[in-house]
Amino acid sequence: MTTYKGYLLKGKVIDGTLNNPIENGAVVIDGERIVWVGEAQLLPPHYNANEYELIDLPGRSIMPGLVDGHTHISFGESRSEEENALYTPVEFRAIKALYYSKKVLQAGVTSAFDAATTYAVAQAVRDAIDSGMYPGPRFTVSGKQITNRQGLEDSFPSNMEFPPGQAAVLVKTKSDLVEAVRLQVKEEVDAIKVSGSNDNLITPDALGVSAFTLEELQIIANETHRLGKICSIHARSTESARDAALAGFDNIFHASYLDEAGIEACLKNNCVITPTLTLLVNLIEADTAMAGASSSSAFKREVEAASKNLRKAYDAGVPLLAGSESGWSPVPYGNWHAREMQIFVDILGMSPLEAIHANTLAVTRLMPRYKNDIGKLEAGRLADILVLPGDPTKDITLLQKPSRFDYIFQGGQPIDRTPLPTRKRRWYERTKTFLAGLYVYNEETGQGQLID
Ligand SMILES: [Zn+2]
Structure with a gap:
């Protein structure tokens, strides 16, 4: 031989x-x-x-190989906020994440940027793959997102503790910010992720405000950079995207409602945008009247706005990176990693070559760990x-x-x-829905009937 x-x-x-x-x-x-x-x-x-x-x-x-600019390897294809934050023991989440890592790799994704984790699962998965124990993409990972009361993760009622399984840490005061960044870095993240605005999946029509002030965002960006890490933000609203760019963030996720001032700030501070439109397009296509807290018309409006605003940003010279948002039930692992490229072509008018660049080399700027290697x-x-x-x-x-x-x-x-x-879901991964409707008594037929 x-x-x-x-x-x-x-x-x-x-x-x-x-x-x-x-x-x-x-x-x-x-x-x-x-x-x-x-x-x-x-x-x-x-x-x-x-x-x-x-x-x-x-x-x-x-x-x-594809470099996916936005995954959540620890989310286990959760179907609800409760499933993601409350159910499934952390040990099982980590094992699931290794199973899914192989699935992601088999879709041609040889590297990925993980954009927020539940517990420290993403770091463990990255290290298990890096040390040769399990197959999977080369991961660069964010830790838990830093959120405050107006970020999308503070979604549970105020009469309960912030759930430890939520993919975020809650900060309440300005002085918490530096501590939150330092704690994430201690937990071996590659990147800090901030929850800079709300989201239509969580709250209806929630896109009009920035969760943090410009000064708070500057504190986060400065401390992150001082510790040698990069800084990303979930920012759908105009204000949150603009202020993140002004504060010196390296990457904005979504930026659907970015305005001229935001584009200018991105150019001035070398900030890129990773839109992850696949999530929105899949939510619309799945053809349910409601997804999360909003009707599908809210997601349609956002895609429409994003297609104009992001094209403007791209024409002005702001790099757009392709990421799939894989990890939730609307974007299961191994299925949709290359779809963002098609969306960039169809909705943003990129050439296929530009789209391929956006899903390969362009993403490596978020991945200092492997930057010149992949x-x-x-x-x-x-x-x-x-x-x-x-x-x-x-x-x-x-x-x-x-x-x-x-x-x-x-x-x-x-x-x-x-x-x-094929994986079977365990009973403890689920939200405990009693019945998906009301079982009412129908006097006419004398029988019970399940209604919405
Ligand atoms: Zn995400």
Whole structure:
């Protein structure tokens, strides 16, 4: 049996940048890294099929593994706020998260930014994967979101304690802010995440205010940066997005109602936007009259506003990053990781190449842990690579069919793609609904009847 040094891939090379793809390209993998990328005809002769296993299938594209800019690996596909914050023991949450990590990897996501965790599950998952114990994307993680009374996580009644399983910590005063950042950093997060506005899933028509003052946001951003971390914020409203950019945050999630002043502040302070429109589009498409606290028309309004405001921001030069929001029941793991690219093309008018860039190299700016190692096909970087039939620069939806990919490489090795066993939900993962309706007595029929 021949022992190869690595792999020699041939096909159309899309490298993760905005450069034109190489139609007849080659990529050489040696060990865990890429050692050569270029025109196949310029391939140095020592990279040959005697020493490197040749993968040369007709009509294939070769591109970086996806870098998902927004996941919640600890959320376990929860169907309600209660399920997420209250139910399921933390130990079981962590084991579930490892199961789902493999599923995410099998969708072609070789790295991901986790945008808030319940307990410290995301850090544990990141470390279990990094230390070689379990397969999964290379994670960069936020800790618990820092929220106050107006952030979306303070959603339970005030007559109870803030639930320890909520994916957030509650701060009450200005002096709590620095302590909250320091505690998260002590708990080994890569990034601080702030809950900067409310959300239509939690409160109806909740998008008109910033949870924190500009001064409070500055305190958070300054302390985060002093401790060498990056700073993200959930900010759907105009004020929250603008003030976060003014305060020096590195990344705004959503920013649907960003205005001119917000765009200017993003440009001035090098702030990027990760819209995660997939969540909203899925909520609309799932075709329920209500999702969370709001009717689907609220989500439609937000997508409409976001499509205008984000396109304006992009035209002005603000980078847009693709993230899926995978982790909730509207966006289950392994299903929708590539959909944001299609939305960027369809709703924001990006080219497929720009969308691929937004879901690969562009996201690495949120990931200092791996920044120069992932996201791009380039000699020296880790060989996290997809090989797939067809040309995603012509049809971006091809990336939503990972079962058709020929290979998903991570660190120079094809990953195990055996489908995971279907998981049964345990009784303790659920909100304890007595009956999904009222069982009333009907005098006419003399029988009981379930009504809404
Ligand atoms: Zn999220």
